Amino acid sequence: MSDKFSIRKYLRDVPLPFCAGCGSLTVMNQFLRAVHELGNEDLSKFVFCSGIGCSAWIPSPHFVADSVHTLHGRSIPVATGIKLLRPNLNVVVFGGDGDIVGIGLSHFIHAARRNLDILVIMVNNMVYGMTGGQVAPTTPFKSKTTTTPYGSFEYPLDATKLAVTANAVYVARWTTANPNELKESIKKTLEIQGFRFIEVVSQCPTAFGRRVGFKNAGEMLEWFKRNSVPIEQAEKMSEDDLAGKTVIGEFVQKHRPTLVQTIYKTIEEARKGVEKD
C-alpha cells in the first residue's frame, strides 16, 4: 500500500475502554491494518457483530461501520441473520473465549458445521476479564482465578482444535506476540468465503496476569513467545512435550460449499418449482 496507515480513519471519536496493556488493542490495530492493506478506505463493506466481554468492544462503538453489539454468547446467531440476507457484506464477529466457546459454544460449532460465511476472531485471554477474573473454559489447569482460589481443577478447551473438528474452512491460532502473522491471517480470511476462525491468545494483565505471577503485559508477551510452538514443529512433537504449550499457525485451509451458496441454490430451485405451477 502506498498511502500511510491511519487508524483514526476507521475509529469513532469515543474513548477506548481497554486497560493499559490489553491484548484487544493489538487485535484492533492488526485488524484495521489488514483492512487498510486490502485497500479498504472505509468499513462500508463490513458488518461487525460482537457479544459481551472486553473484546466485544473492539468494534462497538469504535469502528465507523455498522456494528451490532449483541447479548452474551449470541453474536454468531445475529451474524447468521445478517449474513444470510446480506450475502455481499463481509460479516465479522469479535468475541472473547467466554463469549464464543463458553456461553455461545453451541452456535460456534453449528456455524462451522453449516459453513456460515463469517469470520470469527476470538480473543482468548483465558479468563472472564470484564467481570473481574473468573475461571473460563480456556483457563490453564491449576491457574488461580477469583473463582478458583486454589487453582483451576478443570482442563481447558482447545477452541482451535474444535473449529477444525467442526469443519471450518480456515482455522488459525496466533498470540498477540505474533502481530504480523495475525494481520496476514486476517487479510487472507477477509478474501475467502465460508466459516473462518482465528484464535488470538491474548494477555489480560489486569484480571489474569497479575494473579498468576506476571508483573505486566510485557512479561505475558514474553511468556507467549516462550510457550508457543509453530504447528509445523508441533507435528513432530509428542503429546507430553506439547502439554501446556500453545500451538500456533494455520491449522486448516480448504474449500467446501458455503451456507450462503447452498441456501440461495435452494431458493432458486423452489422458485423454479413455483413458476412451473
Place this chain on the structure above:
Amino acid sequence: MKVVKPGTYFWQGNEACAEAAIVAGCRFFAGYPITPASEIAEHLSKRLPEVGGIAIQMEDELASIGSVVGASWTGTKAMTATSGPGFSLMQETIGYAFITETPCVIVDVQRLGPSTGQATKCGQGDVMQTRWGTHGDYSAIALSPNSVQEMFELTIKAFNLSEKYRTPVILLADEITAHMREQLTIPSIENTNIIDRKKPKTDDKAFFGLEEIPPMPAVGEGFNIVVTGSTHNDYGIRFTADPVVHRRLVERINGKIQKHADEIVEVETYNIDNCQIGIVSFGCTSRAIYEAVEMAETKGLKVGYVRPKTIWPFSEKEVKQLSETAKKIIVPEMNLKQIFYEVQRVAKCSAEVIPLNKIGGGELITPEEIFQKIWESARF
C-alpha cells in the same frame, strides 16, 4: 403458489399463521422444533423459499431469535415460532429486541407448563411470561387469537404493530387454536393493510431517539449504525452510567407502547354497558363464552363480555366499563388466575371478580361450566 390467493380455505391455525406471515411481508423465519408450534416452521420451510425468503432451523431457540434480530437489521421482516419452554429461552433476546427497538414477531403457541408439563396439551399459562418474561422495565405487545381466521388476521396485525412501533410483538396463540382446522376467508392483498417500518432520510443519524419512534436504517446502507443492548444515547452510543440517558431511553421505549394503548388494543365486546354478569375471556377459552351467554339469556339473564384480542396492553377501558355495570365478572381461563388479577386490578371494588380455572390434560372449559358459574353468580 406465491402469496396466497384470496378465497375461502379450510386450514389449520398454524398454517394460517404461516401464510399470514408471508402476506405481511415476512421473508425470514428461524425456529427450533417444538410441539405444538412445529407446523409453522414446517410450512414456512416449504413456502418461504417459493417467495424468495429464507427459513432455517437453528440449533436452539436462543439462536432462532438471535438470527431473527440480525435479519430484522437488514430491513427484512422476520419471525420465529415456539411454545412455552422455547419462549422462556428467548426472553433475554426479547429484551434485547425491545431495547434496540428491533421489529420482529414471536409466536408462542402455548402448551401446558410449567416446564415440560403436559407437552402436547393446551394451556394458557404464558400470559404473564408474555408480559413480564424479560428482565428490566418492559412493555409488551401481545395478541390473542381465538380462531383460525384470527390466527391469520392477528399474525398480520402482529407484523404491522411491530413495524409501526419498532418493537417485538408476540402472537400468544394456544394449542387448540393452532392445531384445529376450520374455515377462513382470505381477502385480497389490495384490501390488506400492510405497514412497513419508517426508513431514515440520508442525513438522519438519531436511530435511537429524538422521535418517539425513530426511523430504522438497515446494515449496508451507509448509515454506520451502532446497535447495542446496553443503554445508549439517541445515536446508539453506549452510556452505561449516566442516569439521564437511561431514564430517557427506557421511559421512551415503554411510553411509545403505553401511550398508544388505545390504538393498539383490539377487543370484542358484547353488552358491556348493560349487563348483570360480565365475562372476560381470551384465546381458545373464549370460544365457549358465546354459547354460555346464549344459555344464560334463555334463562332471562343479562350477560356481557370483553374478549381481548390484544392481551397486552390490557384492554383496561372496556373491562373498566364492564365492571361499572356488571355486579360480578367471571374470568374463565386455562391457567391458575393469570388474567384474573389483571381484571381485579382494573375492576377495583366496582365488581366482584370470580375465577373459573381449569388446568390439566388440555381439557377446555365448557360452555356449560361457564353457564353454571353465571347462574350461581346471578343467584347468590
